[in-house]
Amino acid sequence: MKRTAEFVMGLIGGIVGILCGFSxxxxxxxxxxxxxxxxxxxxxxxxxxxxxxxxxxVGAGIxxxxxxxxxxxxxxxxxxxxxxxxxxxxxxxILFLIAGIxxxxxxxxxxxx
Numbered sequence: 001m002k003r004t005a006e007f008v009m010g011l012i013g014g015i016v017g018i019l020c021g022f023s024x025x026x027x028x029x030x031x032x033x034x035x036x037x038x039x040x041x042x043x044x045x046x047x048x049x050x051x052x053x054x055x056x057x058v059g060a061g062i063x064x065x066x067x068x069x070x071x072x073x074x075x076x077x078x079x080x081x082x083x084x085x086x087x088x089x090x091x092x093x094i095l096f097l098i099a100g101i102x103x104x105x106x107x108x109x110x111x112x113x
Contacts, residue, residue: 001107003067003106006074007063009060009095010057010060010095010096010100013074013078013092013094013099014053014054014057014092016091016092016095017049017056017089017096020053020088020089021046021047021085022046024042025046025050027046028042046084046085049081049088052076052077052084053081055073055077056074056076056077056092059077060074060099063099067103068103071099071103073100074097074099074103077096078093078094081093081096
């Protein structure tokens with residue numbers, strides 16, 4: 001079965017997630033230059049969000065070959081990214097979540113309901 005919808009949503013979610021992660025790194029760097037407490041935590045959490053966005057892109061890439069593993073990667077990226085930088089990661093988390101659930105929920109052509 002073609003998994004084009006999951007692939008496209010995962011790829012867009014990953015790209016947007018990387019951009020959101022870099023905006024969090026930028027925000028953390030500005031806060032560090034202003035000597036705000038906790039700025040290092042923001043930068044670290046943003047780098048983790050970038051890493052899980054890459055994991056989500058990997059999941060989107062393998063969702064056609066290994067549907068369950070790719071869907072699991074996208075669900076992990078949605079949850080961990082949202083925990084790391086919450087509001088900044090809302091759009092990528094929604095895209096990864098929908099793509100991951102679709103990967104688990106959709107049946108193949110030969111499956112019987």
